[in-house]
Amino acid sequence: MNSKKLMLVDDEEGIRRFLGLTLVDLGYIVETAENGYAALERLKTFKPAIILTDIKMPQMDGLELLRTVKSQNPEIEVIMLTGHGDLDLAIESLKLDAADFITKPINDEVLEISLTRVLEKIQMKVKLREYTENLERLVDEKTERIVELERQNAACQVIEGLSGALSSASSEVEMGSGLFNELPCLVSIHNRYLEIVSANQLLKERLGDVVGKNSFDIYSDRNSAGNACPVQKTFETGKGQRSKETFLGKDGEEIPVTVYTAPIANKEGEIELVLDISVDMTELQRLKDELLTTQHKFERLFDEAPCYISVQNKDFTIAEVNRRFKEDFVEAPGSHCFKTYKQGDQPCTECPVKLTFEDGESHQMETVVTTSKGEQKNVIVWSSPIRDAYGEIIQVMEMSTDITEIRRLQDHLTSLGFMLGSMSHGVKGMLTALDGGIYRLESGLRKKDQDRIDAATKVLKSTVGRVKKMVLDILYYAKSRELELETVDATHFLNGTAALVAPKAANAGLDFTLDIPENLGHIRIDSSAMSATLVNFLENAVDACVNPKEGKEYSISFSASLNDDKLVIVVADTGMGMDQETANKIFTLFFSSKGNKGTGIGLFISNQTIEKHNGQISVDSELGKGTTFTITLPCTV
Template sequence: MPGSIDSRYLIRVYNWTISSKIRVAAAGVILSIILLAAAIFLHPALFAVITLVILLLLGFTAYRIRNTGVALEYPGVDRFFQQVPCYLTIQDKDMRIIRTNEQFRVDFGDRRGELCYKAYKGIEDICPNCPVIKTFDDGKTHHTEETVVTKDGKMARMIVYTAPVTDETGKVVGVMEMSTNITQVKDLQDQLDAGRREYMELFERVPCYISILDPEMRITRANKLFRQVFGNNIGKLCHQVYHDRDTVCDDCHVVKTFKDGKIHNIEKTVIKPDGDEARLIVYSSPILDEKGQVVSVMEMATDITEVKRLQRELIYMGKTIAFMAHRIKNILMGLEGGIFVVNTGMEDKDDAMVNQGWNMIERNVKKVSQIVKDLLYCSKEREMNFQQIDPVSIVRNVYELYQGVAKKAGVGLRLSIPDKLPVGRFDPDALHSLLSNLIINAIDACVGDASERKDSHQIEIRAWCDKRCGYVFEIEDNGAGIPGIIGETIFDDFFSTKGREGTGLGLLVAHKVIEEHDGTITFRSSEGEGTIFKAVFPPCAEE
């Protein structure tokens, strides 16, 4: 087989033949003498056979030597072969390396005559997808990426190109392999890929909503949290997703960023797919192309619903403290005044004055007690004590309690309730407190009413129950009414006309009680005309 001749032998023979013409001539002479001797001493037939075999072997060897020579002397090889700053080798059909350049020998040693996969990788089998074989097969250039081991045992990543070495007839007699060490490039690429993956991971996992918008306000990308909460809305308009509407929001910060390329922020309320509202703080940041033009805008939103709630609570707490301080100062004044009046009465031996002072003290102690009670209702300290009761008795009790107070204030108090209502689930003390506070507010609203066109001030307490609405309690007065601007926050804030009896916490207490009963409280008011508060409790369960 042609391939059975070791190319190391061929290279050696080739180098030997081209290195000294005298040696070649001498070899020819020796061979001729041997043949002459054989012709003299051997049988002519045997001589003919031996001569034929020798000529065949010589012919075949000469053919292989010629191929090796063509490959080795490939036009132009010598000119650049050694200087090229990459690994250059030439392989013969047996995959043996027959020529190497300087760079290759520095990093891999002189591996001429060795199988290329052994020399490059130290393996025993031809590499899968070998470009050298492909080039031998089709005579074309091929390339691949390979990981090899240098002579000092280091791994190196290579990009390998192969080109055919042909003889004058165009036959592929060898393959030149050019390998470039791309270890550093690959390492950088790996780092780049790792960085890209890290950024993608960051983009995906950052605990806020991130979306990328194009100039048409379409969402082109969104992170995981955004997709989880608002759905996979890629391609949709952001105002559709956030606000379920077809027009761009007024004063849109994304539009501003597209216009001026700057970062803008805004606080806005959006509707989540589950129907809940969320308060978001949203930043829009430009994404620029290589010319510095804004091509898209990144919108980053953080849900601050809970923060806002806490902020409201803090404001509320601040107001509570300020309000309480004011209230307590007044009570202290009342107590100190009471003591002063008692002492003055005792000095003057005036029993009426002593009584007057004592009443002042009693009233203010009661106020302290009421404030503490109201504060307990507003806070979470008090557990509800639900019982199955007919609320009529509570309503009647509150009515009787405040009849005298109302009369003293010049206000008529009427009761319009049935004799009985179905038994329902109530906390009796809480219901009592709610109704008391609403009646106290109603009395204060009547006392503070400056209108001169009303003949008298009246309060009416109504209660009824139906299976659909549940229990309804209404307190209607024709007092001063509630100004519109106060009405907006009436249940979230202190509402006080600085009435004589109220603590200012009344509506907060009412709101708290109704919440605990899963009910609702609303009001209708007209400034100068009066107010109706309506507390609705859930209907009683069907028997």
């Protein structure tokens, strides 16, 4: 902080101007403020050593400013300016830790004396702070030195004790008794000439009588002093060694060991001996090999299992998957399972993995998943907890069995019953609509009411169209037939198909946009089947826009383009849209998002028709924002 920085606070502009000039002449850097609030605001950017403030000011007086400054910046010194009648307030300011007070009118000499006294006070504080910091630093340095000396002393005591213990151990090994002969380790003592001077009983049993031999003779891959063994390295470095080595048994067999060496010093601190303690790793290696074999076996079982297997973390990220999973889904360790399986943003409502993490039990569910190639598969999902050594669930294994073919067979076996039920409901509703339409038609004819006749005719036409569509869907599904292929002009065919749906879109008040360019080439199709398929998509687009929200206009579009040797047809609407789970199921037999207004057969048949034409279909939809179907068909040359 610059001790020559000063803030002058007074509500009278004349005092601020003339007193400010005096202070500048005295060598101070001066900022002024018209009241206490303005002074506090300037303190955010201007850091003065001294504040010179009037006691009586509007809004915030000098005493309140003094309290606030001392609570936030106690190092700033405050001098109060007061009139002769405000001496009580001036004395009160001294109690609040003001540095001084000056009475008005202000005498320049008195002002200079007061400021000099306050500056001396500030400098004394700075020097006192420096002395305190130096003293603390000296105390810290001395304390650190004392601690270091104590550590050195303790280390010396430990070394002396360890040296004594190792010397005692050496004696025990030489005498063939004591702790080292009880340990299941190979223990030997080596001198500075790299000779084995003693060994425990176990080492003699495994390696033979090695006393008197060179230290490196017991190693299978150390044949001279030039190929340093752990004992030699200990003598050279003065530090204990740890390494994996191989000993030679008395019958020439190799014994894998982990060697630990420690230096033994004499009273002069010179390394006199080295203690070698080696652990036989033969059994450990056997267990490792057995564990590795078992691990490979389970990895093969994991990979060869005829189901999708994934191991998942608590945040539903995938940690590991088997080979079958990698073949049908994008291998993405770290991605979420619901994103990989269903391209969703949230876990499934009854997610078995989530339930297993919660209660530790296995759970089951049946669902539909989408492969990386866009194929939809029915699966039964099982979850099972994976626990750690303490019984805590750390991961969950999820196994999904593909039952698509089973469901397909079940669909065929049960389709007749579903069809009859669906037909009964549909026919009942349409008969009711026909009955109502006939009644209104007869009523209109009797009363000669043309509006009622037109309305009844419209209802009857619509209902007859629904009856026709239902019958055609059922006949198509019930009777498998070969495609009757013919080569047609793509532009002419698509324009004709659009014309079939245009009246329905117009009656619904929808904007129907058509973008079918000329010269799209030729396609080889079953015209009747493909026309019914495209009409199905277009009518679904119209149905998705029949109940527009207030203030929103819905529309549908029908477009086509060429992409290499493919004809790409797009049917899009801005209607109600679908969530991802519904979009995954729309081509499933008897699944309908229209409630009792749909049979669930139309899109199933449409999908089959496109597949029979060696085409592909994809759907992109978002709830509340509309749906886009993209159909790709091969062109003919």
